[in-house]
Amino acid sequence: MAKLPASITPPDFYGIVEKGIYRSNILHPTNFSFLKTLSLKTVIVLSPEPPTRALSTLFDEAGIKVIHLGVQAWKPTLGWRPVSEELIKEGLEIILDVSYHPALIMCTSGLHETGILVGCLRKLQGWNFNSIVTEYRSFAGTKSRYVNEQFIELFDLDLVTLPMSLPQWFIRQQQLLREEEEELQNSLPQPDSHDSPRLLYLGGVPSRAASGPTTPRLFVKNAAGRKADKPKKSKTVEDSD
Structure with missing residues (x-):
């Protein structure tokens, strides 16, 4: 595998979720050159903290739409939940809409809010829960939180309204699941x-x-x-x- 030039450095917790969907922790100036290679259309920020001024400037210059769900769906009292259900519901409805692709899911650590959103996407895709947890822990490592896994397991998929313009990979997966059920x-x-x-x-x-x-x-x-x-x-x- 060819190495990237030294001036192009991916974020520490960068990953490809599906075609047209990426994930990462908050970006730093050393990651800006790498960000440009993704040709992003949308960035979904899940943390309550806003992007830095330098990062906001980069988004503006690149014509990238920033959706700051971390502020819109934040609640002062969540009980045991690490995030609100509204945050995950809205995040799923955005990343499943191809009109927003290519899209980057981002939070401060790249582990917790992002890990929960990706985990709930996997649940919607029909993944086995053990596989969901394995993927979550592969990013979070020793920083994994049981409460995040519990949220994924208990999240009600009926809250999600699927957009009209679904990505082809999601449509194919749903067809395979229906065929499996019929068989x-x-x-x-x-x-x-x-x-x-x-x-x-x-x-x-x-x-x-x-x-x-x-x-x-x-x-x-x-x-x-x-x-x-x-x-x-x-x-x-x-x-x-």
Whole structure:
């Protein structure tokens, strides 16, 4: 792999999330030359702190739109949550809109707010939670926080309204997930029409993660769809005595 010239230095926690989406910590003057190579259209700042004057000037000169969600969605009382749900909801709706691409997700450390937003994107993509945590910790390392992982796990994806102009990679992933679900449903045994008890699959919704489908739960039902009753013990003369 060819080395970059000494004058072009990526940020410490720079990474490619998906085509047209990048992530990093706050940029320093040594990173400015590298930033220009990305031909960014949008920068999403997740930290409450505004970009430095030098960085703001660079964005203005390059014609890069800055969306400072860290201020817009910040709340003084978040309880146990490390960030607000509004911040993550709005961030996801922006980065999934191709009209903002190429886009850079940025926070002060490049680990916490950014890591949560990327983790929730992975959850929306159907990643296995273990894979999400692995990616988060690969950036955060010893600075990883359990509360961030907990937020990702509990984040309600129904809050997110998908934009009309979705990126092709996201559309393809959703198609693959639907095909996977259809294949699993078609592989399930069809119920017979006999009155004898039969096995009914419940909860066999395929996992949207890379690890495969969840294990179906089984219980016995009769052909009429009612749960089969346990045989009652017949009452004898001895029992009545």
